Amino acid sequence: MQTHYPSVLRTLPLFAGLSEGERSRLVLGGKIRPFKNGEPIFHYGDPIAHFYIVCEGAVQLFRESADGHEMTSDVLIPGDIIGETDILQPRKGRPFNATAAKDSALMELPISWLRETARQNSMLALNLLAILSQRTHIASIEAEHKATMTAAQQVACFLERLCVLHNFDPRGFELPYSKTLIASRLGMELETLSRTLNKIRDHGINVKGTHVAFESLDAMESFVCDHCSISDNCREHELLKERIVESPASKTPSRKQA
Amino acid sequence: MQTHYPSVLRTLPLFAGLSEGERSRLVLGGKIRPFKNGEPIFHYGDPIAHFYIVCEGAVQLFRESADGHEMTSDVLIPGDIIGETDILQPRKGRPFNATAAKDSALMELPISWLRETARQNSMLALNLLAILSQRTHIASIEAEHKATMTAAQQVACFLERLCVLHNFDPRGFELPYSKTLIASRLGMELETLSRTLNKIRDHGINVKGTHVAFESLDAMESFVCDHCSISDNCREHELLKERIVESPASKTPSRKQA
DNA sequence: CGTCATCTTGAGGAGTGTCAATAACTGTGG
DNA sequence: CCACAGTTATTGACACTCCTCAAGATGACG
Numbered sequence: 001m002q003t004h005y006p007s008v009l010r011t012l013p014l015f016a017g018l019s020e021g022e023r024s025r026l027v028l029g030g031k032i033r034p035f036k037n038g039e040p041i042f043h044y045g046d047p048i049a050h051f052y053i054v055c056e057g058a059v060q061l062f063r064e065s066a067d068g069h070e071m072t073s074d075v076l077i078p079g080d081i082i083g084e085t086d087i088l089q090p091r092k093g094r095p096f097n098a099t100a101a102k103d104s105a106l107m108e109l110p111i112s113w114l115r116e117t118a119r120q121n122s123m124l125a126l127n128l129l130a131i132l133s134q135r136t137h138i139a140s141i142e143a144e145h146k147a148t149m150t151a152a153q154q155v156a157c158f159l160e161r162l163c164v165l166h167n168f169d170p171r172g173f174e175l176p177y178s179k180t181l182i183a184s185r186l187g188m189e190l191e192t193l194s195r196t197l198n199k200i201r202d203h204g205i206n207v208k209g210t211h212v213a214f215e216s217l218d219a220m221e222s223f224v225c226d227h228c229s230i231s232d233n234c235r236e237h238e239l240l241k242e243r244i245v246e247s248p249a250s251k252t253p254s255r256k257q258a
Numbered sequence: 259m260q261t262h263y264p265s266v267l268r269t270l271p272l273f274a275g276l277s278e279g280e281r282s283r284l285v286l287g288g289k290i291r292p293f294k295n296g297e298p299i300f301h302y303g304d305p306i307a308h309f310y311i312v313c314e315g316a317v318q319l320f321r322e323s324a325d326g327h328e329m330t331s332d333v334l335i336p337g338d339i340i341g342e343t344d345i346l347q348p349r350k351g352r353p354f355n356a357t358a359a360k361d362s363a364l365m366e367l368p369i370s371w372l373r374e375t376a377r378q379n380s381m382l383a384l385n386l387l388a389i390l391s392q393r394t395h396i397a398s399i400e401a402e403h404k405a406t407m408t409a410a411q412q413v414a415c416f417l418e419r420l421c422v423l424h425n426f427d428p429r430g431f432e433l434p435y436s437k438t439l440i441a442s443r444l445g446m447e448l449e450t451l452s453r454t455l456n457k458i459r460d461h462g463i464n465v466k467g468t469h470v471a472f473e474s475l476d477a478m479e480s481f482v483c484d485h486c487s488i489s490d491n492c493r494e495h496e497l498l499k500e501r502i503v504e505s506p507a508s509k510t511p512s513r514k515q516a
Numbered sequence: 517c518g519t520c521a522t523c524t525t526g527a528g529g530a531g532t533g534t535c536a537a538t539a540a541c542t543g544t545g546g
Numbered sequence: 547c548c549a550c551a552g553t554t555a556t557t558g559a560c561a562c563t564c565c566t567c568a569a570g571a572t573g574a575c576g
Contacts, residue, residue, distance in 0.1 A: 063402065071402050084390040088384060095395060118384070125383040126346060126376070132390040133343040137353060139397035144321060144329050146404055147445035151532075179555065187405035192532060194556055209540090209555090409564070437523070450564060452524055467523095467572090 006032070006055035006105070008079045011050040013131060014053075017123050026117065030109035035100035041082070050108045051083035052208045057104025058177055062184070072184035075101060075177065079164065082106075084128060085135075087115050101177050146187060149224075154186055155196050155226045158207055159212060170214040179210075264290070264363070266337045271389060272311075275381050284375065288367035293358035299340070303351040303437035308366045310340035315362025316435055319354045320442065330442035333359060333435065340364075342386060343393075345373050359435050381516065404445060407482075412444055413454050413462055415482045417470060428472040437468075 005043055009015070032055065035041060041052065044063060052059075054076050061082070062072040073096060076082060085122050118125045145154055163170050175182070183193040197207040203223040204216030214220065263285060267273070273281050283498050290313065293299060299310065302321060310317075319340070320330040331354060334340060340356055376383045403412055421428055433440070441451040456467040461481040462474030472478065 065406060071405055073398055073401065085394050088388045088391060095398070118387070119380055120335060122377055122380055122383060125380060125387065126564075128387055129376070129383065129390065130346045132387065133346060136343050136390060136393055136397065139394065139401065140331055140353070142400060143331065143397065143404070143445075143564095146328060146401070147329055148323060150530095187401075189533060191534085191557085195532095200334060438521095447565060448523075449525085449566085453564095456524095 006078070006107070008055055009053065009107070012053065012079060013125070014081060014084070014127050018121075022121070026108070026113075027108070029113050030106055030107050030135055032107050035106060037100055037103050039100045041098040041106065042094050044095070044097050044199055048083065048086050048091065048111060051081060051087070051111050051114060052098075053107040053109070054078050054080045054082065055105045055107055058101040059104060059106070060099050060181060061102040066075055071187070072181065075181065075185055077176075081131070083111065084114075084131065087118060087128070088227070089109055092114055101181060116213050121224060132142055151186075151192055151196050152200050152203075153224055154188075155193065156200050156203060158182070158186055159205060159214075160220065160224065163212075163214070170217070172213045173213065175210045175212060190239045264336070264365070265311055265414050267311065267365070270311065270337060272339060272342070272382070272385050274385055276379075280379070284367070284371075285365070287371050288365050290363055291377060292364050293362045293364060295358055295361050297358045299356040299358060300352050300366065302353070302355050305351055306341065306344050306349065306369060309339060309345070310356075311365040311367070312338045312340070313356060313365055314334050315360040317362060317364070318357050318439060319359070321354050328442060329445070330439065333439065333443055335434075339389070341369065342372075342389065345369055345376060347385070353413045359439060399418040409444075409450055409454050410448055410458050410461075411482055412446075413451065414461060414478055416440070416444055417463060417472075418478065418482065421472070423471075428475070430469065430471045433468045433470060452509050 009023075009027060011071055015026065018026075030053075035057070041059065055078055057078075059076040059080075059082060060072055061074045061076065062070055064070045083094070086095070114124075118128060145157065149157070162168070162176070163173060166173075166176060180190050183190045186193065188196075200207070200223075202219075204214060204219035206213040206215050267285060269280075274286065278286075288311075293315070299317065313336055315336075317334040317338075317340065318330055319332045319334065322328045344353070348496055372382075376386060403415060407415070407483070420426070420434070421431060424431075424434060437451055438448050441448045444451065446454075458481075459465070460477075462472060462477035464471040464473055
């Protein structure tokens with residue numbers, strides 16, 4: 001039996017408000033499994049027996065159509081949960097493929113367990129509701145972005161969120177995964193992404209190879225927010241500005257996203 | 259006080275599994291409000307005090323960006339719920355505008371009430387979870403469609419779902435709302451939709467004015483499902499086929515969608 | 517019979533996808 | 547340390563889809 005658990009489990013929104021006892025009881029029902037880069041976690045249509053908490057690395061969620069085209073719906077990072085939407089709605093099988101996009105560690109928990117707990121512990125059910133509600137909101141924002149923004153604006157917006165989510169230094173950071181994966185995530189072709197990265201230099205984003213540097217947050221802001229109707233979305237800009245002002249030279253800020 | 263309630267309230271998934279007593283207690287806390295075609299229900303950013311159940315008519319949910327561009331995220335019909343995602347996550351305000359797209363009747367209920375009930379009645383919380391989970395799944399399908407299907411395929415797919423959801427006769431029905439609204443819903447321009455409707459005649463869909471007739475479900479199926487990776491999605495085809503086989507001349511089938 | 521909203525049709529252009537060739541990077545084994 | 551193969555990324559030329567702007571057609575309604 002494991003003696004130490006990843007720190008992400010302590011700040012997990014899913015377990016927020018639960019007592020230390022309940023939390024550890026839940027966690028004891030699962031085990032941590034390592035996955036090599038590129039290793040599949042499960043496939044589309046597989047039976048749904050477990051859900052996962054990403055502890056380390058990154059996980060690609062994707063589907064592929066008959067003609068072999070691959071469509072990435074999300075890339076998860078530590079703290080994210082896989083399959084929590086399938087706790088109640090018993091589908092025929094997994095609605096997407098999941099593959100490790102880096103060497104990763106996932107905590108695997110039986111889904112039946114979570115289902116029972118949600119039935120009895122209203123706190124957990126409400127946490128789930130909050131997570132799903134947030135997910136729906138983000139999906140709606142992304143749909144709007146795809147419909148109203150150019151490829152350049154989508155890429156700029158993506159790089160901002162990437163920087164905030166991973167707590168990178170806005171003045172310079174390395175892309176955490178391949179451009180192929182990023183392009184797929186954004187629903188565009190690799191060639192389009194490659195060309196786009198050269199065009200957004202005019203808007204304060206300097207990309208060379210895997211290195212990204214934000215050189216003018218003001219230029220970025222006016223560029224990205226123009227065609228976006230969601231004022232919430234501009235929170236990323238605020239967070240970036242705060243970061244740059246507060247810690248102009250720190251490479252590993254200590255706080256997590258709010 | 260009202261003496262009769264719309265029939266949609268009896269089959270509402272949100273209230274599934276609740277006793278008749280609990281259900282009527284919930285419903286007594288709200289009132290039915292009529293809205294004229296085009297009348298706003300609430301605006302983006304408004305404080306969130308109520309949620310709504312669509313009883314009659316249709317409701318357009320949309321946002322508009324600074325440049326005046328309007329983006330419809332959904333069109334709701336009787337049985338759908340507005341604002342159930344905001345029960346827990348207390349946002350600054352409404353995440354979209356809501357406007358009656360026809361003369362409509364909505365049941366208005368205080369959101370605090372639902373919040374309290376969800377805390378105490380785990381059945382209601384689980385129903386909410388199921389609804390949100392379903393919504394997330396649909397959002398993911400639509401995102402994929404926007405990314406991988408041509409305008410023609412999206413229109414064909416939309417018309418199918420329209421027919422199934424509204425329980426229309428596949429062999430001939432009238433569009434329930436304007437083409438302008440449909441185009442906005444599909445994230446395309448009215449001109450593109452207009453042109454597209456003439457092109458999909460080759461694929462078994464005959465549209466003239468507001469009249470739609472499905473003339474070859476097989477042609478439609480091979481056309482729509484080609485670039486779609488979600489096998490669930492083809493359930494619409496199955497339902498259409500059943501409908502045509504079982505009730506070749508019925509105009510008002512008696513059963514609802516599963 | 518006008519007036520207004522809705523829809524259709526046309527021509528031109530911006531933005532992406534597609535195909536193909538080249539370049540840069542990564543790891544392996546001699 | 548270098549040569550090699552395999553993956554990943556860049557760049558160019560071209561086609562196609564969809565958006566934009568503009569003009570006309572259709573339909574609803576007083």
